[in-house]
Amino acid sequence: MTVVILQHTPGAGRPPARAIGAALEAAGLDVRVYGTGAGGLPDDLTGVDALVVTDGPEATCSAAGRDEGCAGRGLTLVRGALAAEVPVLGVCRGAQLLAVAAGGGAHPAPDVGAGRGPLGLTPAAASDPLFAGAPEQPQVPQMPSMTHLHGGSVELPPKAVVLAADHHRRTVQAFRIGASAWGLRFPLEADADSDADTDADTVDAEPWQEHVLARFAELVAARAEHTATRAFFTQRAGAWEDRFAYQTPAYEAAVARMELRRGQTALDLGCGTGRAMPALRAQVGSEGSVLGVDVTQAMLTAAARVGRTGAGQLLLADCTRLPLPSGSVHGIFAAGLLDHLPRPRAALREWARVSAADGTLLLFHPAGRAERAARHDRPLSPDDPLAEPNLRPVLDATGWQLAVYDDAAQHFLAHAVRTDIRLRTIATRVSVA
Structure with missing residues (x-):
């Protein structure tokens, strides 16, 4: 079972998604990382059992996806995954790209800022495949570099399900689209490059975040029997x-x-x-x-x-x-x-x-x-x-x-x-x- 991680070129943004990759590999999944800035993305979703999109270029674009800020091939892959019901996890700006791929939008916000604190789960989270069983108020990791990113706003597409919101700003921080795609507008690991006191080899997710990642890995494994079939036939239908x-x-x-x-x-x-x-x-x-x-x-x-x-x-x-x-x-x-x-x-x-x-x-x-x-x-x-x-x-x-x-x-x-x-x-x- 193969999970493809799309991330911005290391050095130009956040570091490689170590905690995400480690959690998925621990569940027995084969993880392949592609840098969106290098132009080496997969041609299609053949042989891909899940797609993870992490931090990357500013996803400022409309549902049409024609604005300059959108990564074209990455957007195409996410749209293909949604159509074929290939599990998707969008993190930080990856969540913005997911929203756009599903028919929503992502735009810059005038009050750019950062903050940390608890997330408030909505009633829908109690029955969500990833969030069910998580603490009622999961805490963002208390490390100096671990912040909510408020540099942009997301317009959720119709029928998106809100799973968590920022207690202070009341902005959407987690959502689900359909039955196989999740967007998380907060990071799942520390940014070791921006924290001199953090050992790059010991970057981990918090326990509740490990819960979400483990649930995602279980879902990928459970659905793998039909994911390849859907991915193959959807693009040929x-x-x-x-x-x-x-x-x-x-x-x-x-x-x-x-x-x-x-x-x-x-x-x-x-x-x-x-x-x-x-x-x-x-x-x-x-x-x-x-x-x-x-x-x-x-x-x-x-x-x-x-x-x-x-x-x-x-x-x-x-x-x-x-x-x-x-x-x-x-x-x-x-x-x-x-x-x-x-x-x-x-x-x-x-x-x-x-x-x-x-x-x-x-x-x-x-x-x-x-x-x-x-x-x-x-x-x-x-x-x-x-x-x-x-x-x-x-x-x-x-x-x-x-x-x-x-x-x-x-x-x-x-x-x-x-x-x-x-x-x-x-x-x-x-x-x-």
């Missing part, structure tokens, strides 16, 4: 339908093999832009139900834009933790999904849970395994979870029986039916006896 529209006939042919009946319920798991949904609707008819499930909001937005809501409903959800009653689904279509999940066995077990006794599962890809391996210039791996010797026993153990395995040149297809593991176990014991 806009062109996805046009790029792969030619595969629609292959999807239609695959769905036809499920032989669903009118009035039944069908799922398109990891639906992307929902290319299978019209074919599923044709099988279950107007009396049936079709649900397209994906973990990436941008993909569902693209699906709605191309009219997939006319074939069924779209649901933002984890495909391995479906918010559906047990036994409520008759057919599951999953294209290019199972081998990309970190825990395919758990996913298959969950799909069996929501499936009816006669439910059917179709694993599909519009290219065979050999073709895909050649496309990526690699040999077929014996550990491939879709290889029949690997797939069949996993299906057997999770409530499915493989009925058809077809790994052709132009497609991959595995058709399984729902079984009762307990009855099959009893039958096997009787047969052996």
Whole structure:
């Protein structure tokens, strides 16, 4: 799990974010630090599980981000992280940049000053993923260099949640945007370069700040399973339908093999832009139900834009933790999904849970395994979870029986039916006896 820290070039502002980096590394995260002044920022968020933006150039800009004070590439990365729900922590001026990226603004304040003291947590902090459990009045570290920075004002975007305010000035000091981004307008470590009495190697956060950093690290780790997926597909969602529209006939042919009946319920798991949904609707008819499930909001937005809501409903959800009653689904279509999940066995077990006794599962890809391996210039791996010797026993153990395995040149297809593991176990014991 990789956390990218964006900070101003050392020497021109605050020092490297030692306490932040140390806390994240202690939680087992790989920390990579980029100096915003050096022009060496990552091209995109591929492989990035979280983004931390620390002190840097004055973030004086509007929501349009066109004013000279805004760091363009840093702003682009933060906007991309917000869109893909990659966890973000903005500290000091990094909080200003976060506010701007989310549609707010940051402007210079006429009463520039500095002060120290307690922060007042709002009622919303009690249930916040990072602030819950923190002291009611967390203290800013009592070191001469540790000050609230009041050199600028922040205009929070709509729906931002205020978590803490300065008791004396009543200004917002901490806020959350959505469910994955936090802005802290105060530092989380001492500025060793500005304090001659401070040992640069012993700069630490205060206990309550360690609490916030530890909570952030836990959140990053808990969400890492889907962060990479969201980051990858969010930046590609806009062109996805046009790029792969030619595969629609292959999807239609695959769905036809499920032989669903009118009035039944069908799922398109990891639906992307929902290319299978019209074919599923044709099988279950107007009396049936079709649900397209994906973990990436941008993909569902693209699906709605191309009219997939006319074939069924779209649901933002984890495909391995479906918010559906047990036994409520008759057919599951999953294209290019199972081998990309970190825990395919758990996913298959969950799909069996929501499936009816006669439910059917179709694993599909519009290219065979050999073709895909050649496309990526690699040999077929014996550990491939879709290889029949690997797939069949996993299906057997999770409530499915493989009925058809077809790994052709132009497609991959595995058709399984729902079984009762307990009855099959009893039958096997009787047969052996």
